[in-house]
Amino acid sequence: MALKSSPAVLGMLTRLSRRSFATSKALASKPVTVRDALNQAIDEEMERDEKVFVLGEEVAQYDGAYKVTRGLWKKYGDKRVIDTPITEAGFAGIAVGAAFAGLKPICEFMTFNFSMQAIDHIINSAAKTFYMSAGTVPVPIVFRGPNGAASGVAAQHSQCFGAWYSHCPGLKVLMPYSAEDAKGLLKAAIRDPDPVVMLEDEIMYGIPFPMSDEAQSKDFVLPIGKAKVEREGRHITLVCAGRGTDTALKAAEQLAGSKGIECEVVNLRTIRPMDFDTIARSIAKTHHLITVEQGWPQSGIGAEICARVMESPSFFELDAPVWRVCGADVPMPYARTLEAHAVPGPADVVDAVTSVLGNKISAVQAQ
Amino acid sequence: MSKLIPSAAKFLAGNTITKVTAPVVATNAKYSTKKEATFEIKPYKLHKLDQGPATSATLTSEDALKLYEQLTILRRIETASGNLYKEKIIRGFCHLYSGQEAVAVGMRAAMRDADSVITAYRCHGWTYLMGVSVLGVLSELTGRRTGCSRGKGGSMHLYGRNFYGGNGIVGAQVPLGAGVAFAHKYRADGGVTFALYGDGAANQGQLFEAYNMSKLWDLPCVFVCENNGYGMGTSVDRSSASTEYYTRGDYVPGVWVDGMDVLATREAARFAIEYCNAGKGPLVMEMETYRYSGHSMSDPGTSYRTRDEVQEVRQTRDPITSFKEKILNHELVTPDQLKDIDAKVRKEVDEATKQSKTEPEVGIEELSADIYYKNLEPFVRGIHPAAPLKHLEVQPRNH
Numbered sequence: 001m002a003l004k005s006s007p008a009v010l011g012m013l014t015r016l017s018r019r020s021f022a023t024s025k026a027l028a029s030k031p032v033t034v035r036d037a038l039n040q041a042i043d044e045e046m047e048r049d050e051k052v053f054v055l056g057e058e059v060a061q062y063d064g065a066y067k068v069t070r071g072l073w074k075k076y077g078d079k080r081v082i083d084t085p086i087t088e089a090g091f092a093g094i095a096v097g098a099a100f101a102g103l104k105p106i107c108e109f110m111t112f113n114f115s116m117q118a119i120d121h122i123i124n125s126a127a128k129t130f131y132m133s134a135g136t137v138p139v140p141i142v143f144r145g146p147n148g149a150a151s152g153v154a155a156q157h158s159q160c161f162g163a164w165y166s167h168c169p170g171l172k173v174l175m176p177y178s179a180e181d182a183k184g185l186l187k188a189a190i191r192d193p194d195p196v197v198m199l200e201d202e203i204m205y206g207i208p209f210p211m212s213d214e215a216q217s218k219d220f221v222l223p224i225g226k227a228k229v230e231r232e233g234r235h236i237t238l239v240c241a242g243r244g245t246d247t248a249l250k251a252a253e254q255l256a257g258s259k260g261i262e263c264e265v266v267n268l269r270t271i272r273p274m275d276f277d278t279i280a281r282s283i284a285k286t287h288h289l290i291t292v293e294q295g296w297p298q299s300g301i302g303a304e305i306c307a308r309v310m311e312s313p314s315f316f317e318l319d320a321p322v323w324r325v326c327g328a329d330v331p332m333p334y335a336r337t338l339e340a341h342a343v344p345g346p347a348d349v350v351d352a353v354t355s356v357l358g359n360k361i362s363a364v365q366a367q
Numbered sequence: 368m369s370k371l372i373p374s375a376a377k378f379l380a381g382n383t384i385t386k387v388t389a390p391v392v393a394t395n396a397k398y399s400t401k402k403e404a405t406f407e408i409k410p411y412k413l414h415k416l417d418q419g420p421a422t423s424a425t426l427t428s429e430d431a432l433k434l435y436e437q438l439t440i441l442r443r444i445e446t447a448s449g450n451l452y453k454e455k456i457i458r459g460f461c462h463l464y465s466g467q468e469a470v471a472v473g474m475r476a477a478m479r480d481a482d483s484v485i486t487a488y489r490c491h492g493w494t495y496l497m498g499v500s501v502l503g504v505l506s507e508l509t510g511r512r513t514g515c516s517r518g519k520g521g522s523m524h525l526y527g528r529n530f531y532g533g534n535g536i537v538g539a540q541v542p543l544g545a546g547v548a549f550a551h552k553y554r555a556d557g558g559v560t561f562a563l564y565g566d567g568a569a570n571q572g573q574l575f576e577a578y579n580m581s582k583l584w585d586l587p588c589v590f591v592c593e594n595n596g597y598g599m600g601t602s603v604d605r606s607s608a609s610t611e612y613y614t615r616g617d618y619v620p621g622v623w624v625d626g627m628d629v630l631a632t633r634e635a636a637r638f639a640i641e642y643c644n645a646g647k648g649p650l651v652m653e654m655e656t657y658r659y660s661g662h663s664m665s666d667p668g669t670s671y672r673t674r675d676e677v678q679e680v681r682q683t684r685d686p687i688t689s690f691k692e693k694i695l696n697h698e699l700v701t702p703d704q705l706k707d708i709d710a711k712v713r714k715e716v717d718e719a720t721k722q723s724k725t726e727p728e729v730g731i732e733e734l735s736a737d738i739y740y741k742n743l744e745p746f747v748r749g750i751h752p753a754a755p756l757k758h759l760e761v762q763p764r765n766h
Contacts, residue, residue, distance in 0.1 A: 053553070079553070085583070090542045090576025097546020100531045101483070103553055124536050125543055132524040134517035135737030135762025137531065169738055169747070193740035225743040273744045311752040 031208030032216075037179035038068045038144075038200065041186035042106060044218045046076055049104060052190055055082040055095055056108030056145070065110045066146060066205055092118030092143070096125045099141040099195070106190060109145035112161045112199060119164075126195035127170030142189045147175075147199035148243060148294045149332055149343050158332035160295030162241065165197045166272040166304070172196045172224055173272040177245035179209035181269055184222030192224060199271075201243045227275035229282070233262035236288035236353055239279055239305055241268040244292040244344070247325075251292075251349030261353060271301060279305065280314045287319040290352050294343055297326045325352045400704075403427045404697035408631045412623035414614040414651070419622055420638035424630040431694040434472055434629050436708045438687045441468040441492035443716040444501060445660075448491060448508055448522075452664045456724055457508045460535075461522050462489045463660040469686035470593055470654045471496055473632025474561060477640060481558035483551070485531040485544040487565060488523035489593075489658075497530035501719040511726035517761070518728055519737075529558075538564060538571030541590065545577040548588035548649075559643040561636070563591045567598020569612050578616045578649065587643035589636075590616065590651045593626065595658040600671040613653035626654030627684045657684065736761040 032040075046052045053076075058065045060073035060083040073081040084091040088109065095107035109115045115122065126139045149158035166173040172194055176182040182200065189196035214220055230245060231252050238248040245267045252263035264282050268275065283289055289309065291302030302324035309315055309322055328342045403425055411419040426434075445463040452461045464471070467489070475496040478484075486493050494504050499515045507514030508522045515525055523535040531547055534540035544562025551558035568574065569592050581588045592612040596603055603610045613621035620642075624635040632654060639650050657680045661668030668677070681688075694700045729736075735747045735756035741764075746755040 082584075085576070085579060087573075087576035087579065089573040090545075090580055093539060093542025093573060093577065094546035094549055094580060097485070097531070097543035097548075098550045098553070099546070100543065101547045101550030103550045120536055120539060121542070125534075125539055129532070130740060131738050132516060132520040133526040133532075134515075134519050135740070135760070136516070136526050138740045140740075172739070172743070 032179045032211045033206055033208045034176070034179050034182045034200070035066065035068055035205040037183035037209075037211065038186055038205075039070055039072070040216075041183045041190070042069065043072060043075070045187055045190040046072065046080060048218070049190075051102065051104045052106065053080040053082065053098075053103065054106045054108060055084055055091060057084055057086055057110045059083060059108050064108070066202060068200075068205070069108070088114050088117035089121065092121040093125065095141055096121050096139060099126070099139045100129065100137055104140050104142075104190060106142045106144060109143065111150075111157060111202070112145050112147040113157050113159055115143065115145070115161065122165070122171070122195070122197065123168055127168050130194070131170060138193050139195045140193045142186070142196045142198055144186065144189070144198035145200060146202035146205070148201055149327070149339075150202040152334065152336070152339065153332075154334040155331035160199075160293065160327065161197075162199055162271050162293065162295050163300045163304075165199070166274075166301065167299075170195065171272060172270065173199065174224065174270050175199045175242040176269065177204070177230075177242055177267050179211050180215045181222065181228075181267070183211075183215060184220055185224070185269060188221045188224050191221065196224075199242060204243055204246070222269065225270045225273045225275055227269055227278040228267045229264060229278065230267045231263065231265040233264035233286065235262045235286055236290060236357060237264045237266060237279070237282040237286045238290050238292055238349065238353075239266045239268060239282075239302075240292035241271060241301065242294070244294055247344055247346055248292045248349055250346035251353065254346060254350055255353055259354075261357065263353065268301075274304070274308070276305075276308050276312070279308075280312065283309065283314045283317045287317055288356055289318065289322045290325055290349065290356060291322070292325045292344060292349055294327050297324055297329055300324070300326055302326050320356050323352050323356050325349050400428050400701055401698045404694075404699050406630055406693060406697075408634060409625040409628060411631075411635065412613060414611075414616075414621035414623075415618070416620045416622065420624075420631075420634040424634050426630060426694070426699060428694075428699040430476070431699040432704060432708065434476060434633075435687075435690065435694065435700070435705060436712060437472045437475070437496065438468045438629065438690060439709060439712045440501065440716065441472065441495065442687060443712055444491055444495060444504060447505060447716050447720045449660065449664065451505070451509060451720065451723070457522065457664075458510065459521060460488065461508065461664045462662065463658070463664075464489050464492045466659040466680065466686070467593060467595060467626065467656045468492060469629040469690070470591075470626045470632050470656055473629040473634075474591070474636040476629075476633045477636035478561070479558075479640070481551070481556055482640065483529040483531065483547050483558055483560045484563070485534065485540045485547060485560065486563040487537065487540055487568065488533065488535050489565070490523065490525050490533040493563075494525040494527055494530065494533065497527040499525065499527045499530075501716055502722055505716075505719050506723035506726050509723045509726075510728055511723060512729045513722070513726045517733065519733070538568040538573050540564065541568070541571070541574045542577040544590075545581045545586055545588050545649075548581065548586040549584070551587050552585070557644060559587045559589060559640050561589045561591055561639075563593055565598060566592060566594040566596070566603050566610075566612060567601070567606065569594075569615065570598075570607055578619050578651070581649035582616075582619050585646060585648035588649040589639040589643060590619070590649060592651065592653045593656055594653055595656050597658070597662070597671065599662040600666065600668075602671065611653075613651055616649070616651035619649050619651050621651035621653065623653045623655065626656035627686045627689065629686060629690050656686075732757065732759060733761060735759060740764065
């Protein structure tokens, strides 16, 4: 699997897959990149429902800033694949208004960093209107785009919005990890009658994953609000989402090989509503928990999971305190070495697992 | 009355004006009516348009009665709202429309079934005009179960068929309205969207983003700036580098309209619908009008303008008084007919007001109703872990 590959091999695979999937449909046995899975999802849903359209910066003639919408403008034309000016508040507002009136917009943010320009429309216009109108004005819209830290783009372009959007009732918030996640969740999001925020990851776009025949079918939809156990284990639970899942799986691989520690990796897939049942079941099995995310620690996704554990019987299942492995509490620096120390890597997860399982918490905190 | 007790005037607008003028005209009317009459309209100002709306308007006696009824009912709804607020039955914010009625009533008279509206928080009158009952409006303001948003929205969040609010965020409704217009064009249903905003919101950046995309994509959207002279307490001269709001769409053509004349606003909206329907793209309309009350109920509206200014507008430009004089002088209606309407409107609003106080609020189980169209969790978290809330579907779904 790609995850085990070295970066060089991975990059090569990415380039190869880009070339081949640009012109031909993926075969069942072949890997599919996250990018192509997203593209398939949008294409299939546009074909299925005339009300679905895409708008955003560079989504049409440029084929998408990250090529997620590649080929769609040629296929569906100006009416349904619409390039906007670089004015997020305006086009997000227009997208939400179109959803008020019954269309099903897919509003692409070139990256979610720019969604802050439009956050009023995501929260005040999209998330709250169904409730404020006592259920008379549904808002079936998808906001999607790459989220979180990319590579070497510094503070303004490297931020995870998982905690921000999942804070808000009225929204559903998805964070895919694999190609299967990407396709199944995006299709579910487009079909969903509520506003959905789909937080993708630029670094994952080019990574190929094997996709089953089932996942390649036009009827493949993943349930929103359900986590997936990516790897079974009995010693400790790693709860993660999006690229955090990649980090957790790599750490689990290392721990299994070097120390015989079996991690259970729970890929949340959906941040809101959160599938706490799956987390609780896993804790009951492993009695240890670590959360892995890219975002900042305070009021983050990991903080929310900790709080839910504290408030539930899962608390009594724990043999050690829960730890959060997350982005360092700093704006993202540009320099390579600093950046590498700002986001969690597999080694950080390995360290944390070793500490939590070794009950070294008090020692660490005493420092 | 308003002359005698200036301080009370802003709360008594409805009664006062009808009483002052009715006896004067009654002697001329002689209880005979004409079927229709033609009126001259104060000249429109045009921006990047060769031709504007019709400068004279024909009005039938039937329409005269209808417009008069709508104008008075809007005024009475706001008088009732002001009183309910003072009785502390309406909570939070409450923004009255008194003085601006001709904008909404005239535009609504020109609108067709396919057209849609979105406005800001001064929305009570629009909600009524878009088909919600007086009770639906007033009991939303009082937060009761008969409110059009079941008391969950409050005074700024009212909705109806083809009416998308009621929006509490200054300027946000404008791109939303452009989006509704986008949907009209996408579906090719012939509808036009009116997106209303005040002179305060006219300086919001997102308006210019919406103008730009609407023009690029030829959206059937009419951007209506209701210029009532003040954004909260800041006069137009102090907030806007250009107060010619009808020109501020730059490349979007615009029309200035006397927003105190219900016939002017009606003809302007007719023109706008024809313009947008011809595929010419968006239009900006500035409706010059005036608000008698403060910005909201907490604002007496006297620190940034004089009481004399308000009184002068009431006496010389009031949209209801002036329309009433017109239709009586042209013998389109009789004083008795108007009196009947006044009585009917008073009764309807009084009854709705009474009911809006006695209806209960929705049950607490609706705290967690209709958060999602398709809810995925049976329970929503309450205030603490042992107080979960069951998600309810009160509004029927098309599953």
